[in-house]
Amino acid sequence: MSGGAFQIKLIRRDIRDEEILEDIRQVAKEVGTLSLTRLQYDERGQFGATTVIRRFKKWNLALDLAGLDIGHRQDLTNEELFENLADVWSHLGRQPFGREISDKNTGSQFSTGTYEKRFGSWNRALIAFSDYISDTSTDDTSSSKSDVPSNVRPSASRRTKRDINWRLRAKILIRDYCICKMCGASPAKNSDTILHVDHILAWDLGGETLEENLQTLCEPCNIGKSNMDIRALQNP
Numbered sequence: 001m002s003g004g005a006f007q008i009k010l011i012r013r014d015i016r017d018e019e020i021l022e023d024i025r026q027v028a029k030e031v032g033t034l035s036l037t038r039l040q041y042d043e044r045g046q047f048g049a050t051t052v053i054r055r056f057k058k059w060n061l062a063l064d065l066a067g068l069d070i071g072h073r074q075d076l077t078n079e080e081l082f083e084n085l086a087d088v089w090s091h092l093g094r095q096p097f098g099r100e101i102s103d104k105n106t107g108s109q110f111s112t113g114t115y116e117k118r119f120g121s122w123n124r125a126l127i128a129f130s131d132y133i134s135d136t137s138t139d140d141t142s143s144s145k146s147d148v149p150s151n152v153r154p155s156a157s158r159r160t161k162r163d164i165n166w167r168l169r170a171k172i173l174i175r176d177y178c179i180c181k182m183c184g185a186s187p188a189k190n191s192d193t194i195l196h197v198d199h200i201l202a203w204d205l206g207g208e209t210l211e212e213n214l215q216t217l218c219e220p221c222n223i224g225k226s227n228m229d230i231r232a233l234q235n236p
Contacts, residue, residue, distance in 0.1 A: 017065075020047055020055060024066040034069040058083075060109050070109055081118060082129050084109050086170035090195060093178040093187030098122035133171050160209040168209070169197045176216035182225070185218040194219040 027044045028036045038049035038059055045052075049059065056062040060070045060080070088096045091107045101122075102111045115125040164172075178195060179186045187193045198217045201207030217225065 015047065015051075015055075017055065020052060021062065021066040023047060024052070024062060024068065028066075028068055036063060036068055037075045039075060076110070076114070076118075078118070078128070078132070081110060081115060081125070082132050083166050083170075085115075085125070085129050086133075086166060086173075089170065090173050090178060091187060093189070093193070093195075095126075133167060133174070162203045162209060164197050164209055164214065168211070168214070172197045172211065172214045173216055175211075179216060180218040180221055181215045182217055182221040185221075196222040198222050198225065 023046045024036060024041065027041055028034070030044060031040055033040075038052075041049050041052065052062045053059055056065065063070045085096070085101070088101060088106045088108050092100065096106065098112045098115075100106050101108045101115060102113070112122060116122060119125040119128050173195060177186075178188060180193075180195065185193045187195065196217050196219060198215055199207045199209065200213050200215050203209065207213050
């Protein structure tokens with residue numbers, strides 16, 4: 001070859017959180033905004049929005065940690081709005097009122113007006129949320145469903161994922177009225193209550209990540225239960 005040496009760019013594996021956050025701040029400064037969209041960061045950032053979300057789980061959380069405004073984004077997806085609604089529902093232990101979405105004390109990242117602008121009204125937002133949560137056509141566990149009982153380990157190729165995605169988690173919490181199935185604790189009764197979604201039969205013992213094998217437990221009960229199947233305790 002007549003040109004220079006062939007150049008490759010290796011993917012770094014040692015990127016620090018603060019390095020990513022500083023890059024987000026720098027891009028926001030270049031754009032001249034107090035907030036930042038994922039598209040803007042993909043165009044100018046060093047690491048890409050996918051890397052940011054992989055590291056911090058949520059784009060809004062990364063913006064918040066970087067000290068940027070998350071209230072004026074124009075690229076919000078319906079899924080982000082629904083996930084926020086599910087988080088508030090879990091925090092309160094009940095269906096939230098529209099006015100509570102604008103209350104930062106509930107952990108909400110968006111205002112009621114954002115939902116009303118997107119869906120037409122708060123009631124329509126709730127209906128759209130219900131439809132989305134109930135839709136199983138894109139559920140990543142659906143391909144593993146079979147007639148095999150949930151307490152029997154299917155073949156390895158049909159196993160569901162261990163992780164419970166936010167939508168399935170929300171579905172279980174709402175189904176169980178945000179009440180611990182062991183002790184009855186709920187954020188609606190005690191705001192300090194933290195709820196988990198637990199595999200009734202532990203995943204590493206063959207239990208599947210399906211609705212019939214999932215339940216709501218408070219944090220102390222979930223830690224205390226460990227891998228035990230509480231059905232044996234409830235029905236000796």
